[in-house]
Amino acid sequence: MALKKHLPIAGLGLALIGVQLITAATGSDYYLTQLTMTAYLGLLIIGLCLVMGYAGQISLGHAGFFGIGGYTSAALTTVNLSNALASGQPVVRTLDSLGILVHGQNIYGETLLYIHPWVACLAAIIATTVIAFAIGIPVLKLKGHYLAMATLGFGIIIYRIVLAVEIFGEADGISDVPPFPLIANIAITGDIDQRVANYYISAIVLIIGMILLQNLIHSRVGRALTAIHGAEDAADAMGVNTAKYKLYTFVVSAVFASLAGVLLTHYTGGISPSDAGVMKSIRFVAIVAIGGMASLWGALSIGLILNFMSLRGLFGSYDDAVFGTILIIIMLFAPDGILRLPFLQKLMDRRGDKS
Amino acid sequence: MTLLKIDAMDKRFGGLHAVNSVSFGVEQGVIKAVIGPNGAGKTTLFNLISGSLPHDSGTVSFQNKQISDLKPYQIARSGMARTFQNIKMFHGMTALENVKVGMHPRTRAGFWAGMLNLPWTWAEEKKIHDRAMELLHLLEIEEFAHIEATSLAFGQQRAVEFARALASDPKILLLDEPAAGLNIYETAEVARLITRIQAQGITVLLVEHDMSLVMDISDEIVVLSFGEKIAEGTPSEIQHNEDVIKIYLGE
Numbered sequence: 001m002a003l004k005k006h007l008p009i010a011g012l013g014l015a016l017i018g019v020q021l022i023t024a025a026t027g028s029d030y031y032l033t034q035l036t037m038t039a040y041l042g043l044l045i046i047g048l049c050l051v052m053g054y055a056g057q058i059s060l061g062h063a064g065f066f067g068i069g070g071y072t073s074a075a076l077t078t079v080n081l082s083n084a085l086a087s088g089q090p091v092v093r094t095l096d097s098l099g100i101l102v103h104g105q106n107i108y109g110e111t112l113l114y115i116h117p118w119v120a121c122l123a124a125i126i127a128t129t130v131i132a133f134a135i136g137i138p139v140l141k142l143k144g145h146y147l148a149m150a151t152l153g154f155g156i157i158i159y160r161i162v163l164a165v166e167i168f169g170e171a172d173g174i175s176d177v178p179p180f181p182l183i184a185n186i187a188i189t190g191d192i193d194q195r196v197a198n199y200y201i202s203a204i205v206l207i208i209g210m211i212l213l214q215n216l217i218h219s220r221v222g223r224a225l226t227a228i229h230g231a232e233d234a235a236d237a238m239g240v241n242t243a244k245y246k247l248y249t250f251v252v253s254a255v256f257a258s259l260a261g262v263l264l265t266h267y268t269g270g271i272s273p274s275d276a277g278v279m280k281s282i283r284f285v286a287i288v289a290i291g292g293m294a295s296l297w298g299a300l301s302i303g304l305i306l307n308f309m310s311l312r313g314l315f316g317s318y319d320d321a322v323f324g325t326i327l328i329i330i331m332l333f334a335p336d337g338i339l340r341l342p343f344l345q346k347l348m349d350r351r352g353d354k355s
Numbered sequence: 356m357t358l359l360k361i362d363a364m365d366k367r368f369g370g371l372h373a374v375n376s377v378s379f380g381v382e383q384g385v386i387k388a389v390i391g392p393n394g395a396g397k398t399t400l401f402n403l404i405s406g407s408l409p410h411d412s413g414t415v416s417f418q419n420k421q422i423s424d425l426k427p428y429q430i431a432r433s434g435m436a437r438t439f440q441n442i443k444m445f446h447g448m449t450a451l452e453n454v455k456v457g458m459h460p461r462t463r464a465g466f467w468a469g470m471l472n473l474p475w476t477w478a479e480e481k482k483i484h485d486r487a488m489e490l491l492h493l494l495e496i497e498e499f500a501h502i503e504a505t506s507l508a509f510g511q512q513r514a515v516e517f518a519r520a521l522a523s524d525p526k527i528l529l530l531d532e533p534a535a536g537l538n539i540y541e542t543a544e545v546a547r548l549i550t551r552i553q554a555q556g557i558t559v560l561l562v563e564h565d566m567s568l569v570m571d572i573s574d575e576i577v578v579l580s581f582g583e584k585i586a587e588g589t590p591s592e593i594q595h596n597e598d599v600i601k602i603y604l605g606e
Contacts, residue, residue, distance in 0.1 A: 212470040219469030219476065220462055220483070223448075227456040230445030233407060237439075239431035239460030239523055248466050294447065 005214055008297060009207060016203040020196065032199040033190070034311040038304055039202035040264040043209045045303035046296050047256025048284050050213055053294035054222065055249040056229035057140065060281045061151035062257045064158035065128055067276020069258030070265035072124035073117065074174040075167050077102075077266075082113040104178070117180040121262045125255055132254035136247045155281045163273045173272030180266035188266045198267060205263065209256060213296055216252075225249060229294075279320045283310075286327035292337020302338075358383040358558050359435075359527055364403055364413035366396075366582075373399045375582040376413070381527070386549065386559040388569045390593075391579035392602060397562040398440060400579070401531050404560075405437045406430040418526065432460040436525035438516045440532040440562075444504040450515045451500040454487040457522025490518040494548060510541035517548055521557070528552060530561035534568050546572050570594070578602075 016039075023031050044066055051057050081101065084092040092113075095101050100119045104112040115123075139150045162168040169175075179189035186197050216222050227235040228242050236242050265271045274280070287306055291299030306323075309315065315322040334341050359381040366374040374396045381387045389397050402408035404415050406427040415423040422430050431437075436457070445453050462483060464476040491497040494514045499507055504515050513533060520528055533549065534542040546568050553559055563569045569576060569590070576593045578586040586596045593599055 215472040216466065216469045219472070220459065220464040220479070221466055221469040223452060223456050224459055226448055226452075227445045230447055231443040233427075234439060234443035234445065235456065236427040237405060237407065237431055237437050238456050238519065239428050240456070241426075241428045252466065252470075 044260040047253040049299035061155035063280035065257035066261035069261030070271040076115040076120035128258035175270035385574040388573040395579040396582040434526040436520035437529035457519035534565040
């Protein structure tokens with residue numbers, strides 16, 4: 001039982017390898033760029049699915065958490081501290097002596113001194129955790145529409161902040177974000193030489209995220225979450241600290257979104273306000289709804305397909321409109337997600353797939 | 356020994372005095388029933404005891420500890436389990452999974468342990484599974500273990516709810532109208548289950564409408580009317596109490 005639940009994950013791994021081989025064989029490597037971005041967004045999608053499908057909460061502010069991750073990391077790794085070090089600023093000197101600053105040069109030969117991406121990533125995760133707790137404690141007392149409105153408000157605040165603050169580049173966002181070094185010479189970067197490696201890095205990150213969440217939903221915590229979703233007062237009477245479980249799930253989900261923001265920002269080399277915008281949050285919610293809320297696999301597969309199509313520009317300038325339309329259609333005709341449509345449901349049942 | 360002691364419990368809803376300074380004790384090992392006409396405040400009293408409704412004044416002590424200011428989940432952890440009048444099965448979970456949730460207070464795998472699937476949680480999961488199956492067996496519903504709980508017949512759901520409540524190894528079980536919505540056969544079945552639960556050494560406090568059930572199985576009865584306690588005693592004392600006869604049959 002402990003291993004059976006990971007069989008689909010092995011399938012996902014094989015499928016991702018297969019896609020890479022096909023692109024290599026057909027000389028369409030350029031697809032890998034969007035596929036890599038899609039995989040990072042997949043991390044956000046499964047995190048949101050945990051909140052929506054398992055804890056039964058809605059978050060219209062997940063692009064905000066994505067933005068907190070991306071912007072924190074981008075700002076810390078693009079701020080040039082070389083003048084501050086030269087003038088002997090004590091904090092910068094301490095950071096430098098701790099070895100968490102990176103010395104480099106930009107294309108014009110000017111010296112750069114910025115915070116190491118790993119440290120920036122850690123800072124982004126910590127910031128997200130703190131903000132998610134601070135937002136979650138008051139907001140998760142709300143239910144239904146009220147919770148949706150409150151998280152929407154949070155998303156708008158984040159969007160306006162990144163649009164207005166100078167170190168976040170205002171309307172331009174942040175560009176020239178350095179690569180995120182991993183082992184040896186491999187880094188998370190949009191560099192064309194590392195395209196295949198980066199595709200696999202994103203695939204591995206996504207698979208690890210999926211394993212963690214699959215484990216979680218099949219654990220005692222997952223049962224408690226499903227119980228909260230099923231009948232909250234009964235879960236409470238069974239000794240489940242419902243407020244705590246909802247809060248922790250929200251935070252875990254926020255961290256997933258934030259990590260997606262960090263990695264995608266280093267991959268594309270930049271982030272702009274629209275990445276943290278409310279329309280993005282609505283798109284993510286739409287994807288999870290299409291996938292069928294309480295199905296990590298449903299949300300992930302729909303997320304991979306739609307995000308990839310969107311990133312390839314298949315929806316053109318109607319991008320947001322397409323997602324809005326899809327959301328309306330799903331709510332009308334398949335409120336339990338398209339995988340729960342009667343004819344697909346029968347297929348699923350025949351497979352005996354109960355997760 | 357008095358396991359549960361309710362002292363001067365009071366609750367108002369606006370102008371309605373739903374529970375008016377009610378006091379009584381529940382001795383360890385007994386089946387005690389709270390009865391009364393519709394609107395007497397029985398379920399309100401229950402919700403005050405289990406913490407799902409805040410009280411205005413008064414105290415509840417359980418095992419000599421005051422629990423009246425605790426949250427419902429804390430009360431559940433202290434060894435008090437409850438069921439609901441309108442059976443609240445967890446949607447989307449099988450009967451077995453419902454019972455497993457009942458073991459929540461007795462197990463400890465948290466977010467980290469769950470996400471990382473730490474080896475020690477495997478033993479815990481096995482323990483949860485075995486105990487849940489044992490309870491389904493005790494209540495004679497193990498054949499429904501893998502059926503979604505909300506799709507079971509009412510009487511079967513009631514049994515699953517009992518198993519779920521028992522899974523936390525409670526000292527006391529609060530049953531809110533366990534015979535509500537059941538036919539006479541199912542009611543007799545529930546009566547048998549309740550006495551079987553008592554035989555396991557678990558104290559039972561129930562709120563009930565169905566007189567036959569209450570008179571058959573209870574050791575003691577408390578009668579409420581318009582939020583006030585008007586009588587307390589053994590079933591035969593209650594049957595001969597003039598005040599009780601008056602409120603049930605009219606003058």
